[in-house]
Amino acid sequence: MGALSHIRVLDLTRVLAGPWCAQTLADFGADVIKIERPEVGDDTRHWGPPYLKTPDGADTREAAYYLAANRNKRSVTVDIASPEGQQIVRELAAQSDVVLENYKVGQLKKYGLDYASLKKVKPDLIYCSVTGFGQTGPYAQRAGYDFIVQGIGGFMSITGERDGQPGGGPQKAGVAIADLMTGMYSTIAVLTALTHRDRTGEGQYIDMALLDVQVAMLANMNSNYLASGQPPVRWGNAHPNIVPYQTFQTSDGWIIVAVGNDGQFRKFVEVGQRPELAEDERFATNPARVRNRDVLVPILAQMVRLQGKQQWIAALEAAGVPCGPINDLAEVFANEQVVARGMQVDLPHPSGGTVKLVRNPINMTGTPPEALAHPPTLGEHTESVLRDVLGYSDERITALRSQAVI
Numbered sequence: 264m265g266a267l268s269h270i271r272v273l274d275l276t277r278v279l280a281g282p283w284c285a286q287t288l289a290d291f292g293a294d295v296i297k298i299e300r301p302e303v304g305d306d307t308r309h310w311g312p313p314y315l316k317t318p319d320g321a322d323t324r325e326a327a328y329y330l331a332a333n334r335n336k337r338s339v340t341v342d343i344a345s346p347e348g349q350q351i352v353r354e355l356a357a358q359s360d361v362v363l364e365n366y367k368v369g370q371l372k373k374y375g376l377d378y379a380s381l382k383k384v385k386p387d388l389i390y391c392s393v394t395g396f397g398q399t400g401p402y403a404q405r406a407g408y409d410f411i412v413q414g415i416g417g418f419m420s421i422t423g424e425r426d427g428q429p430g431g432g433p434q435k436a437g438v439a440i441a442d443l444m445t446g447m448y449s450t451i452a453v454l455t456a457l458t459h460r461d462r463t464g465e466g467q468y469i470d471m472a473l474l475d476v477q478v479a480m481l482a483n484m485n486s487n488y489l490a491s492g493q494p495p496v497r498w499g500n501a502h503p504n505i506v507p508y509q510t511f512q513t514s515d516g517w518i519i520v521a522v523g524n525d526g527q528f529r530k531f532v533e534v535g536q537r538p539e540l541a542e543d544e545r546f547a548t549n550p551a552r553v554r555n556r557d558v559l560v561p562i563l564a565q566m567v568r569l570q571g572k573q574q575w576i577a578a579l580e581a582a583g584v585p586c587g588p589i590n591d592l593a594e595v596f597a598n599e600q601v602v603a604r605g606m607q608v609d610l611p612h613p614s615g616g617t618v619k620l621v622r623n624p625i626n627m628t629g630t631p632p633e634a635l636a637h638p639p640t641l642g643e644h645t646e647s648v649l650r651d652v653l654g655y656s657d658e659r660i661t662a663l664r665s666q667a668v669i
Contacts, residue, residue: 265292266630270457273355274298274336275343275364275376277305279409279439280473281393282332283446285363288453289335290623290632296355296648297333297639301340301667304641305329317614330618330638334610338639339648340669347668349374354653357384360460361453365393368403378468387466389456391449397472407473409439416441416477421484424499433497445476506552507531507563510589516572517589520579525549530582534575535566608634613643645669 270293274285282297282305289295299305311326339355342348353375356362362381364371371377378390392398395407413419413435423434452469460466478485484495500519502508507528508521522528525548529541540546540562545555552559567575572588579586590598596607605622612618623632649655649669663669 265290265633268292268294270294270361271296271359272361272363272453273352273359275352275362275366275371276393277365278307279332279442280445280449280471281363281365282307283443284391284393284449284453285336286332286334287446287450287623287632288361290634291630292633293361295336296359296644296652297336297338298343298352298355299338299340299641301342301642301669304338304340305333307332308641315612315614315618316616318616323612323614323616324641325612325614325618325638330620333638334620334634335636336639337644337648338642339645340642341645342668343374343376345666345668347663347666349376351649351653351663351668352376353381353384355648356381356388358652359385359388360457361389361391363391363393363449363453367406368394368398382466385466387460387464389453389460389466389469391453391456391469391471393445393449393471393473395473397475398470402474409442409473410435412441412473412477416474417481417484418477421481421495421497423497425497425501428499431497431499440480441473441477444480445471445473448476448479501556501560504553505549506556506559509560511564511567513567513570513572513575518567518572518575519587519589520567521585521587523585527584528552531579531584532563532566534578534582534584535563535569537562537566610634610637612637613640642669 267288270288272285272288272293272295274281274295274297276282276285277299285295285297297305307329308324308326310328312322313327314322315325315327315330317323341351343352372380378392381390382388394403395412396402396405414433418440419433419435422436424431426432449469449471452471456467456469488494500510505523508523510517510519520531522531528546529538532538532540540559544551546552546559576586576588588594595601606624608620608622609617610620618637620634622634625632646660649660650657660669
């Protein structure tokens with residue numbers, strides 16, 4: 264019995280931002296009913312390879328991308344373009360606490376599935392819309408893509424190697440960070456709205472935009488600009504005010520060295536058998552190192568390349584110099600701390616195999632999130648939901664299926 268086991272969520276979202284929100288709610292026990300297109304489903308089901316494999320090594324229809332954001336849900340296939348399908352969604356909304364959707368602005372109104380329409384059948388409904396640019400403003404009708412939003416929202420202006428350096432220029436994040444953060448902010452918004460409803464009986468409409476979230480999450484970089492009037496620039500893996508505080512390539516991989524004071528710098532170069540660098544007036548203090556970084560960093564880079572990644576990590580940790588490896592994901596999931604924290608979870612799948620996922624990172628003593636059910640196969644729960652939630656007869660379900668409504 265999760266903390267949200269009394270909550271039902273009707274999930275009309277697909278791809279990542281909306282499903283990420285819905286999965287988070289589901290991890291805490293909410294009954295999430297995912298509405299998908301018959302025969303096709305969520306777009307991400309087909310965003311492969313890689314796909315989940317059966318025990319004999321064959322590909323299933325489940326792309327790894329889809330699996331990442333859809334555990335603990337029930338899948339119901341409904342053609343919302345049909346009047347009968349629209350009626351099913353309205354009836355499910357009447358039995359739900361929350362509706363999540365990420366259609367283009369105004370698109371659901373023509374189906375009678377917008378907030379104003381569904382509020383009539385469920386006055387205290389919480390309805391959360393997730394779009395690229397929000398419901399208002401000159402960009403409202405634009406399709407929103409995470410990559411584009413990272414650019415428009417300023418993230419890529421501060422991410423990437425410095426101009427003039429090898430590989431210099433703007434860089435997107437390695438994951439769809441605007442989508443993921445919008446999913447998390449949407450979760451906060453839904454939980455806040457549920458608390459308000461429980462106190463007042465009032466539902467409400469939530470307007471979430473990827474661009475709004477992308478701007479907001481730049482945090483201190485926003486403040487730096489607003490305080491100074493000077494837009495921050497890209498520094499790659501270096502730090503504008505501390506040297507050395509960056510990545511270095513070893514003989515067999517990459518490490519991070521985060522020297523925070525002059526004593527740590529001395530220990531760093533002593534480990535690298537270059538103690539004279541700490542005595543050089545050009546490098547003895549951090550202000551001097553910042554002024555002379557273009558001279559110092561190539562010397563340090565050459566020094567670091569003489570040993571392997573694990574040798575450096577062991578020696579620097581023993582010396583008290585902040586450092587860490589840059590792991591690929593194979594190394595991440597083999598990492599003793601990650602293993603100890605149980606970050607990987609394995610769930611049985613109808614294919615007969617096991618789907619490997621990453622657990623929700625929230626840890627709580629009383630009401631922890633749980634990964635209980637595999638990401639559903641397409642339409643896996645259509646009949647059970649229509650029968651158990653809406654009370655449809657087997658005859659009616661058969662008729663809807665023959666009409667391709669479900």
